[in-house]
Amino acid sequence: MRGEQVRAALDILLVEDSAHHVAMVRRVSSKVGIRCGLHAARDSQEALQFLHEHANQDDARLPDLVLLDLRLPTVSGTEVLRRMKADRKLHTILIVVLTGLAVEEQVEYVIPPGHYRPDVAQLVARSWQGEPC
Numbered sequence: 001m002r003g004e005q006v007r008a009a010l011d012i013l014l015v016e017d018s019a020h021h022v023a024m025v026r027r028v029s030s031k032v033g034i035r036c037g038l039h040a041a042r043d044s045q046e047a048l049q050f051l052h053e054h055a056n057q058d059d060a061r062l063p064d065l066v067l068l069d070l071r072l073p074t075v076s077g078t079e080v081l082r083r084m085k086a087d088r089k090l091h092t093i094l095i096v097v098l099t100g101l102a103v104e105e106q107v108e109y110v111i112p113p114g115h116y117r118p119d120v121a122q123l124v125a126r127s128w129q130g131e132p133c
Contacts, residue, residue: 066084081097
């Protein structure tokens with residue numbers, strides 16, 4: 001395997017209520033060669049249950065990354081984010097927020113002021129919608 005980089009395996013929790021988006025993330029991760037264990041939760045309750053079950057088992061591995069949709073049924077992704085950051089066992093997990101929100105003020109509610117990059121947000125939005133970057 002000369003010239004190829006082998007990526008470390010990641011354990012990812014995808015919190016997304018759209019089956020289409022879950023399938024797309026699976027395809028993209030496979031296409032770009034990311035070796036990962038991808039667990040999908042359809043809503044906030046399922047995600048929090050998964051995280052708490054893994055946090056309370058000595059031999060269980062917490063995900064390395066959470067891909068979190070903000071627009072979820074019942075409990076919002078913003079609330080999931082708050083709960084994870086308030087939990088001493090979960091607060092260090094890297095979280096990437098996925099959203100279709102177009103209003104910068106709504107996105108900055110989750111991203112600390114000064115860290116929002118419209119150029120990056122537009123690039124992510126275009127790729128998420130299947131447009132060429």
